[in-house]
Amino acid sequence: MTSLLEVEDLSVGFRTRRGVVHALSHASVTIRPGELLLVVGESGSGKTVLAHTLLALLPRNVDVSGSVRLGGQELLDLPPAELRRVRGRRMALIPQSPASSLNPVRKLGGQLLEAARARGLREKQARTRLRELLAELGLDLEFIGGRYVHQLSGGMQQRVVNAMALVGEPDIVIADEPTSGLDADLVDATAAQLREISARGASLLVITHDLRLAERLAGRLALLYASRIVEVGPTMSFFAGPAHPYGRELLRALPEREGKSIPGLAPELTALPGHCAFADRCPDRFDRCGESIPDLYPAPDGVLARCFVHAER
Amino acid sequence: MLSAEAITKSFRAATGRLVAIDRVSLELECGARLGLVGPSGSGKSTLAQIMAMLLAPDGGAVRIDGDRVDVWGVRCRRELRHRVQLVFQAPRVAVDPRLRLGEAILEPLAASAIMPAGAEERAELLQTWAARVGLTGDLLERFPHEVSEGQLQRACLARALVVRPRYLICDELSSMLDVSTQAALLETVAAIQAERELGVLLITHDRVLADAWCGAVADIRELSTRDEAEAVAVAAQSRAGALNVLLRGGLRRATRP
Numbered sequence: 013m014t015s016l017l018e019v020e021d022l023s024v025g026f027r028t029r030r031g032v033v034h035a036l037s038h039a040s041v042t043i044r045p046g047e048l049l050l051v052v053g054e055s056g057s058g059k060t061v062l063a064h065t066l067l068a069l070l071p072r073n074v075d076v077s078g079s080v081r082l083g084g085q086e087l088l089d090l091p092p093a094e095l096r097r098v099r100g101r102r103m104a105l106i107p108q109s110p111a112s113s114l115n116p117v118r119k120l121g122g123q124l125l126e127a128a129r130a131r132g133l134r135e136k137q138a139r140t141r142l143r144e145l146l147a148e149l150g151l152d153l154e155f156i157g158g159r160y161v162h163q164l165s166g167g168m169q170q171r172v173v174n175a176m177a178l179v180g181e182p183d184i185v186i187a188d189e190p191t192s193g194l195d196a197d198l199v200d201a202t203a204a205q206l207r208e209i210s211a212r213g214a215s216l217l218v219i220t221h222d223l224r225l226a227e228r229l230a231g232r233l234a235l236l237y238a239s240r241i242v243e244v245g246p247t248m249s250f251f252a253g254p255a256h257p258y259g260r261e262l263l264r265a266l267p268e269r270e271g272k273s274i275p276g277l278a279p280e281l282t283a284l285p286g287h288c289a290f291a292d293r294c295p296d297r298f299d300r301c302g303e304s305i306p307d308l309y310p311a312p313d314g315v316l317a318r319c320f321v322h323a324e325r
Numbered sequence: 326m327l328s329a330e331a332i333t334k335s336f337r338a339a340t341g342r343l344v345a346i347d348r349v350s351l352e353l354e355c356g357a358r359l360g361l362v363g364p365s366g367s368g369k370s371t372l373a374q375i376m377a378m379l380l381a382p383d384g385g386a387v388r389i390d391g392d393r394v395d396v397w398g399v400r401c402r403r404e405l406r407h408r409v410q411l412v413f414q415a416p417r418v419a420v421d422p423r424l425r426l427g428e429a430i431l432e433p434l435a436a437s438a439i440m441p442a443g444a445e446e447r448a449e450l451l452q453t454w455a456a457r458v459g460l461t462g463d464l465l466e467r468f469p470h471e472v473s474e475g476q477l478q479r480a481c482l483a484r485a486l487v488v489r490p491r492y493l494i495c496d497e498l499s500s501m502l503d504v505s506t507q508a509a510l511l512e513t514v515a516a517i518q519a520e521r522e523l524g525v526l527l528i529t530h531d532r533v534l535a536d537a538w539c540g541a542v543a544d545i546r547e548l549s550t551r552d553e554a555e556a557v558a559v560a561a562q563s564r565a566g567a568l569n570v571l572l573r574g575g576l577r578r579a580t581r582p
Contacts (some may be wrong), residue, residue: 030471054503056473166365193500195530221503257573258408265508273509278461 015042016215017066017184018318022078024061024070030284035061037239038078043184048206048216048231050247052223056281057236059219060108066103066217068095083183100131104177105313106187109167114161121157124179131180135182138179145175149205167198173321174205184215203228225267226249234258238278241308245315255311256319258290288320294322327376327409327524332385345371348385348546353492356513356522358515360535365546371413371530372545373496380448384544390491403437410485413492414497416477421467426480427451427465433488455485458513461511475506484508492524500529511538544564 017099024036036058037320043049045322051059062071068087080087082102090098099105107113115123149171160167170190177185191199203225210216210231218235220226226233226247233247235256243256254260260276276293280286288294291301300320309322328415346368353359353376363369374380376387381397382425389408392403396535413419418544420429431451441447449506455465458479469477478498485493499507515538518525535542 047541054506055475055501061462196532197364262503262505267504267508268536269530271508271511271537272506274505275511 014044016045016083017043017045017120017217018079018081019062019066020079020081022062022065023076023081024058024065026071027073027075028282029074032075034239034284035281035283036065038285039236041234041241041244043215043217045183046210046213046228046306048210048218050226050229050231050233051219051236052226052233053218053236054221054222054278056278057205058239059221059236060237063188063217063219066090066100066186067103068193069105069210089254100127100182101180102183104164104180104182106177106184106185106190108188108192110173111166115160116199119157119160119284120159120164121153124157124172124176125152127176128179133179136318141179142175145178146171148208149175151175158284166194167201170194170198171205176211178209178212178214182214183211184217186217188218188219189221190218191220191225194235195251199233200223221262235262237282238284240251240305242290243311243315244308245311245313245317249315252313255315255317255322256290257294257296257321261293261295326355326388326390327526328388329372329376330386331377332372332382332387334368334375334380334382337530347492347549349545351376351383351526352542353524353526355491355502355524356457357541358518358525358527358539360539360542361526361528361545362530362532362535362542364530367545369545370496372412372495372530372532373526377408377409377494379411407437407439407488408490409492410488410490411494411496412478412481412498414483414500416474416481417469419481420477420484422469425466425468426460426472426477427455429469430454430465430480430483430487433484435520437488439488449470452485455515458483459509463526466487475502475510479513480512481511488521489521492526494517494526494528496528497530498527499534500531 019039019041022036022039026035039062045047053059061238065076070076071177076088082098089096106308112117114120124142125138128142134139146153146156151168151171156172164172175202181291189204190202194202196322206216206218206229217228229238230247233240234251235243235250235258237258242258244254250259255264264270265273265274274293279289286305287303288301288306291297306318306320306323308316309316311322329349329351329379331350332346333348334346335344337344349368349372351372361369373382375382377403378387378394378397389405392405394405432446436445441450451465460476460483462474464472499510500512502536514525517523527535528540
């Protein structure tokens with residue numbers, strides 16, 4: 013099947029006072045139509061930067077190289093007007109914190125309609141569409157429309173931003189940390205909604221550090237460490253046994269497994285080593301790990317892993 | 326022992342009184358690790374702030390090693406406040422953005438008897454605590470926006486411990502962190518807790534984490550001494566409570582298609 017989104021050799025660096033922060037190095041991923049891809053990693057590993065690059069939401073002090081194609085169209089050098097036509101209609105974002113991404117001083121009805129009109133819907137069409145969408149999410153447009161964001165619970169706010177993202181019937185929805193700060197009930201609800209979005213046929217890119225959410229959403233998983241993809245493959249293979257030592261140690265840190273931390277810290281993004289970035293913390297380290305950066309090698313079960321252990325296979 | 330006895334607290338809200346907690350009692354022993362769980366809006370953070378003497382309750386009493394607290398907030402005796410320390414949920418908001426990490430860690434000691442007079446001793450004290458929570462290199466010279474959330478939370482932990490408390494309340498210490506950073510932070514707390522006989526109250530919405538890390542776990546909804554009928558009546562009155570009830574009903578529908 014052909015790919016919907018193709019990210020190829022994408023590198024993003026921020027020029028800062030302390031030097032260039034290499035937020036993303038040579039990342040390549042593809043998403044097929046209707047597929048769900050999870051991007052997992054600790055804070056500072058480059059996950060949010062990936063989402064923001066796809067949507068061209070990066071600040072000015074940034075250098076981007078590589079290629080991002082949506083349905084064959086290159087997005088990185090698209091003029092702003094063209095980009096606006098892609099954003100929201102073909103590609104939509106569910107932002108990290110619904111409470112702070114909605115306007116606090118406007119009623120939600122106006123904000124929802126504005127989002128729908130920006131996707132090219134007429135007033136009447138927009139109302140019908142929003143009413144249907146919200147009803148599917150268990151909300152009523154009239155009830156929601158007359159309220160301000162602070163008058164809704166966290167779960168309702170989440171559903172409002174989901175509706176906003178879906179109103180343009182995008183080919184791909186990007187959800188950035190959809191569960192951060194939510195309690196167990198809301199995580200359940202969010203997971204169910206994300207699965208529903210996926211079931212409607214949209215591709216889904218979920219950025220998260222929540223491993224439990226990842227396990228429940230299944231699909232495919234890309235694990236990021238220190239700006240690089242270190243493992244990519246079916247989510248279920250990852251949870252059954254990660255191919256990369258970092259993945260394995262990360263799962264051991266889950267409180268329901270061993271709750272054991274990985275010794276040491278991830279390298280600073282301003283001073284990434286010229287060898288495997290995990291080598292200094294890796295229990296399986298051998299000589300070659302300190303010499304060069306491993307490629308993504310094929311591991312069992314259709315997984316690719318950036319570890320020399322798999323190089324000899 | 327740090328004890329909360331039948332604590333009640335309500336807030337003014339546009340829709341009337343919002344009852345955050347109603348006659349909640351909790352006891353934390355020295356050297357114990359107690360977990361406190363409950364959904365958002367159930368009053369966990371309110372109870373934490375009252376037990377740390379930052380917020381005055383409407384009713385009930387807080388006792389620290391037998392001493393009853395009767396003045397709250399900044400006017401409370403410093404010696405008493407130092408005995409119970411709170412690590413807040415969001416380190417980015419909890420730390421003054423204009424202080425370097427090193428300054429932030431020593432800030433609670435300003436003008437206190439524990440603060441060493443000489444610059445050298447101060448630097449030594451800072452180094453000791455920084456090493457203890459795993460802050461190395463030039464991190465102490467950086468501003469909060471120049472470090473990661475995990476590193477900043479480590480500084481907040483050091484900041485709470487530097488006044489040598491007997492009880493430490495961690496309010497969602499790690500909910501924003503990835504699992505490995507969370508495990509590392511909790512390993513640090515566990516080591517210091519064991520060494521200093523610290524009583525630790527770990528507030529979290531992650532039941533799995535609480536069960537794994539704590540000796541005992543309490544659900545805030547079960548700590549109230551009021552009966553069930555009353556609880557429902559209160560929930561119906563309070564906005565947070567009502568939303569929780571509403572939401573749980575709604576979620577069951579959402580999760581079971």
